[in-house]
Amino acid sequence: MSSCSGGDEKAGMDRRGLLQTAGAFAASVLAPGVTLYAFGGGEAEAHFQARPPEEPASSNQRWGLLIDLNKCSNGCNACVTACKDYNGWQNTGREDIDPQWIRKVTLKDPNTGVERSAPVMCQHCASPPCVDVCPTGASMKRADGIVLVNKHICIGCRYCMMACPFKARSFIHEDETDQKVNNPSGKGTVEGCTLCVDRIDAGQRPACVEACAKEGGALIFGDLKDPQSEISQALRQLPSVKLRADLGVDPGVQYANLL
Template sequence: MSACSGGCSGGCGKSAAKPATDRRSLLRTAGAFAATLLGPGVTLYAFGGEAKARPQNEPASPTKRWGLLIDLNKCKIGCTACVTACNDYNGLKSSGLPEIDAQWIRKVTLRDPRTGVERSAPVMCQHCADPPCVDVCPTGASMKRADGIVLVDKHICIGCRYCMMACPYKARSFVHEEHDDQKVNAPRGKGTVEGCTLCVDRVDAGKNPACVDACAREGGAMIFGDLNDPESEISKALRAMPTVKLRADLAVKPAISYANL
């Protein structure tokens, strides 16, 4: 089955789905099917620990599981380099109305009421292994690639916003206005939902997400890589320090981990 030029930014691998017997299974299957049909993209393979891009006509590889580790001891309170980089790279501009502005990544301040210790934490789409946004999407616009990156296909998003209600991380935004200065890498459309894509086009080209590169210049709180590769920098770091996931009790298996939270 060949991929068409859908509005999503990356491709999905093919997988055989079992017959759906309930609404949850049906929606999962619909999301996976849409992803297979609509997702042009590439696969990254690691050779000697180095990521290399694959040709665009090849799907994302299920052997990969992209993720982030954020060390809050290195994340400075007041630093917004990751937010600025995300906005610049994806063409997200302020409308003057904060309540309707897109927030693909945001900084939140966490305070321990017992000790008064504060931490600054970037929060974005957690790219869950079992994403609730995909489960509730009636059209399959919310989709998960074979490598774990969660995306929205703008061509079939109807703007129902069920995914926004289902997301426990408040990581999706609704596009309220027309945009005539969009970036090629981040198509946007009035009446659709959007969120962090992990800069999927950069990942498919063998690069880090824009926020990770910006953070590296400000203290290096973020590590990006393949969670399935035991020799990747992120896998080694996860084994070396205790980490937590936001709302781990929900069992959605986020790909984003936090150290020193």
């Protein structure tokens, strides 16, 4: 597998608390008045049926990710770079306030010392804590399982950031320039991984998945409710775990070969 530049965020399993410890490593309608459109989506081939913009998201689907850590190189940061480039989240140079829609972390078993490099992003939970605590309804979940933020009604209280067990949301502290048309941002609001919802609705895979396909194919995306989808077939072959399964939030992101 080819390698790419980038750094990992080193953290012991005991500090991260990402996993249940027993036996494991420690154009789309978002909401009323909010619509995203796919711009310049011709660079990636269609992988599934695009959803007409006039049709609402359906609970007949649940989009998710399977991440095979045997194929995830410790030095590769392609998924992070692709996410940043496509969605336009910007770094200020201050680690304490820089957004991280997706980040690479090193998970370490304190008993054996075995390490795995893993991408961590919004887990698009079936029962998302961020939605439960939001006082305005800005944090929301589409019928197809994608968890989003309606920035028109986000008041920047950051309750969702405190509630998220995966540190998957960021607060926009500064005015932003050169924004992406597919991801308009505003100072004083919260943002996070959208699974590249505009690409999904156009029948394309998220940007991180497209980039990873060129580096080893660790990220598999698809409809968890479709038994014939690539992700469903892979899940039948690869034992997988969900981060913090003990919380009962049912993440849409699963990890294979974490043990």
